[in-house]
Amino acid sequence: MSGRKPIRWHIAVFLAPAVLVYTAIMIVPLFGTLNLSLFNQTPERTKEFVGLANFGTLFGDPRWSDAFWNALGNNAWFFVVHMLVQNPIGILLAALLSSPRLRMAAFYRTAIFIPTILSFVIVGFVWKLILSPIWGIAPGMLDVVGLKSLFAPWLGKEDYALTTLALVSVWQFVGIPMMLIYAALLNIPDEVLEAAEMDGITGTSQFWKIKLPLILPSIGIISILTFVGNFNAFDLIYVAQGALAGPDFSTDILGTFLYRTFFGFQLQLGDPHMGATIATAMFGIILVGVCIYLFGIQTRLRRYQF
Amino acid sequence: MTTRTLRIALLTSTLLAGAAQAQDVTLTIESWRNDDLTIWQDTIIPAFEAQNPGIKVVFAPSAPAEYNAVLNSKLDAGSAGDLITCRPFDASLELYNKGKLADLTSLGAMANFSPVAKSAWQTDDGAATFCVPMASVIHGFIYNADAFGALGIEVPKTEAEFFAALDKIKADGTYIPMAMGTNDQWEAATMGYNNIGPNYWKGEEGRLALIKGEQRLTDPQWVAPFTQLARWKDYLGDGFEAQTYPDSQNLFTLGRAAIYPAGSWEISGFNAQAGFKMGAFPPPVAAAGDTCYISDHTDIALGLNAASPNADQAKVFLEWVGSPEFATLYANALPGFFSLNSTPVEMADPLAKEFVSWRDTCQSTIRSTYQILSRGTPNLENETWNASANVIKGTETPEAAAERLQAGLASWFAPQQ
Numbered sequence: 026m027s028g029r030k031p032i033r034w035h036i037a038v039f040l041a042p043a044v045l046v047y048t049a050i051m052i053v054p055l056f057g058t059l060n061l062s063l064f065n066q067t068p069e070r071t072k073e074f075v076g077l078a079n080f081g082t083l084f085g086d087p088r089w090s091d092a093f094w095n096a097l098g099n100n101a102w103f104f105v106v107h108m109l110v111q112n113p114i115g116i117l118l119a120a121l122l123s124s125p126r127l128r129m130a131a132f133y134r135t136a137i138f139i140p141t142i143l144s145f146v147i148v149g150f151v152w153k154l155i156l157s158p159i160w161g162i163a164p165g166m167l168d169v170v171g172l173k174s175l176f177a178p179w180l181g182k183e184d185y186a187l188t189t190l191a192l193v194s195v196w197q198f199v200g201i202p203m204m205l206i207y208a209a210l211l212n213i214p215d216e217v218l219e220a221a222e223m224d225g226i227t228g229t230s231q232f233w234k235i236k237l238p239l240i241l242p243s244i245g246i247i248s249i250l251t252f253v254g255n256f257n258a259f260d261l262i263y264v265a266q267g268a269l270a271g272p273d274f275s276t277d278i279l280g281t282f283l284y285r286t287f288f289g290f291q292l293q294l295g296d297p298h299m300g301a302t303i304a305t306a307m308f309g310i311i312l313v314g315v316c317i318y319l320f321g322i323q324t325r326l327r328r329y330q331f
Numbered sequence: 332m333t334t335r336t337l338r339i340a341l342l343t344s345t346l347l348a349g350a351a352q353a354q355d356v357t358l359t360i361e362s363w364r365n366d367d368l369t370i371w372q373d374t375i376i377p378a379f380e381a382q383n384p385g386i387k388v389v390f391a392p393s394a395p396a397e398y399n400a401v402l403n404s405k406l407d408a409g410s411a412g413d414l415i416t417c418r419p420f421d422a423s424l425e426l427y428n429k430g431k432l433a434d435l436t437s438l439g440a441m442a443n444f445s446p447v448a449k450s451a452w453q454t455d456d457g458a459a460t461f462c463v464p465m466a467s468v469i470h471g472f473i474y475n476a477d478a479f480g481a482l483g484i485e486v487p488k489t490e491a492e493f494f495a496a497l498d499k500i501k502a503d504g505t506y507i508p509m510a511m512g513t514n515d516q517w518e519a520a521t522m523g524y525n526n527i528g529p530n531y532w533k534g535e536e537g538r539l540a541l542i543k544g545e546q547r548l549t550d551p552q553w554v555a556p557f558t559q560l561a562r563w564k565d566y567l568g569d570g571f572e573a574q575t576y577p578d579s580q581n582l583f584t585l586g587r588a589a590i591y592p593a594g595s596w597e598i599s600g601f602n603a604q605a606g607f608k609m610g611a612f613p614p615p616v617a618a619a620g621d622t623c624y625i626s627d628h629t630d631i632a633l634g635l636n637a638a639s640p641n642a643d644q645a646k647v648f649l650e651w652v653g654s655p656e657f658a659t660l661y662a663n664a665l666p667g668f669f670s671l672n673s674t675p676v677e678m679a680d681p682l683a684k685e686f687v688s689w690r691d692t693c694q695s696t697i698r699s700t701y702q703i704l705s706r707g708t709p710n711l712e713n714e715t716w717n718a719s720a721n722v723i724k725g726t727e728t729p730e731a732a733a734e735r736l737q738a739g740l741a742s743w744f745a746p747q748q
Contacts, residue, residue, distance in 0.1 A: 088708070158568075158570020158571075158573055159568065159570065159574060159578050159581075160578075178570035178571070178572045178573030178574070179573065181512075181513065181514050181570065181571070181572025181574070182573075183726065267396060267515060268396065269717065271513075271514065271516050271717075272513065272572060272720065284400075288400035288404065289400055290396075290399070291396070291399065291517070291710075291713055291716075292420075292421065292700070292701070292705040292710055293705070293708070293712075294399075294422065295400065295403055296708070
């Protein structure tokens, strides 16, 4: 034996399609964006290399940095609402659905999941109509139960608009955590649950002590999906409030801020270079968040093999 | 067997359709006027096609708020239509400077337009014109004449009369005094600030002084419109904060509101929707007998995509757009879009006639934020939307709003520094 292994060409051949497609549609545009953020347009309409000056403008110029921090803060709140409302409700619904005594579980499961497959445009438009102070059914329904005084034009008030839209988004997407947790709950072997029952752990305490620890990895995945989804969000805000993310920028998140800057709006002309700078900052934020999760949380999660 | 027959049938029809199209040149018009789709399809385009066999025209509008972004992307990608509907001033000037719009100075039809009409689509020195002016829009207030009659209200001429009328409508309670919301923000600036403003800053005089740096946005004549807007709050409907532009239009045309701060482009839509008699009045002046100023804004024009493969046929269409024939057709098909053609156009619509009659009694100006002043970041027009909406809602005082606008403008505009 000479000891030389033959080159295993088939590995490269089999990897090539995926690598090529992924490179063409993900990696090249990503580096294109990073590259774009390092340039600026001169008054003579040529590109000039400016290093990190665009980031200096974004974080140093109060006009840009105020808008950026406002968008980031709103985005963080958008995420917090999802984590506090969407995911617990999703887990609760999954726990209820997986109960063997529940009748018509398939119907509930489908009904709760349906909004997820609707387009943002429909969801935004329908909720705008429901909440409209003029034609909406929300004021009328509150009136029926004698709570008309609680009604406010929520989408038009700085204090409520963002939370309202976050809850609309929760309504739309609560089906996703529900389905993932539901699948995880079904995966728990009956022997484990029977052993728990033998030890006298049933009902609620069985959920907290046996099932919840077993579905923690799924909850982790859901959290990171929510994080990435929320920090890339744009559609719902744009559909409901327009690119200016009114009232008074109170619903402006990073996605709408990026859109306005990159493509321009009304008389404002688009600025691809500042837009790319914001996109790069968004990429950085999401990257840091995902890294914190991967290295700080996921490695510590205990996994159980059945 | 059936599938095969179907396949052959489909293939044949595709081929035939392809052959039929090959003889005609199809011109595509990019526009933000999706409201006008049927008028272009049923009236304007057939009139042109009847005279010009061999040229087919397709009107392909996109949503108004997205038009600029969509158009820029399409032009960059090379997929934009042959004819481009031009926004006034910088948005189109930028496209011309980037070489996306062709120079149309040599077009014969340009002789039909006055320098003022062309000013919105020219280079700063006036050397090159790149769009054929189509129409201007006039701001004012449209009112429900039946409501005014029932309540015994005279058409207000002065500010005091205007607010007295609003108070009377409010006290009666049958109608919402004024149909406007702040959800979409632009109505507050366009139909609010720039509608009533020219009376305070004296039209062109103030607008040009601002561009030269002789006046500041914090001067009394520029703060006053905000002060009036702040008073509007009490006369708007419940929940106006979440009321959108279509909501306001519907409130008025359903007869639930008495006064609508308007642009004349609403006329054709309102004529079709409203079941009551309508009238219009210009923005009321401070004291009886004062000179009135109206916003008569050069709003819409048509240009040629420099990359169009059908430039010759597109120029034929543009020559026609510049003709008196098109002006008559357009102004009557779309009452409220007033022709910029030097040839006077006879209009049939009474509401449109009312609007255009103000040109004789009042001084015309264009929207203060459009020329030059929205060239930088922050963008004065977009900031004005936000400031006007805030002032109406009462979340920002008129003085604070004016100061913020001035600071934003001064941050990049040398004459204001």
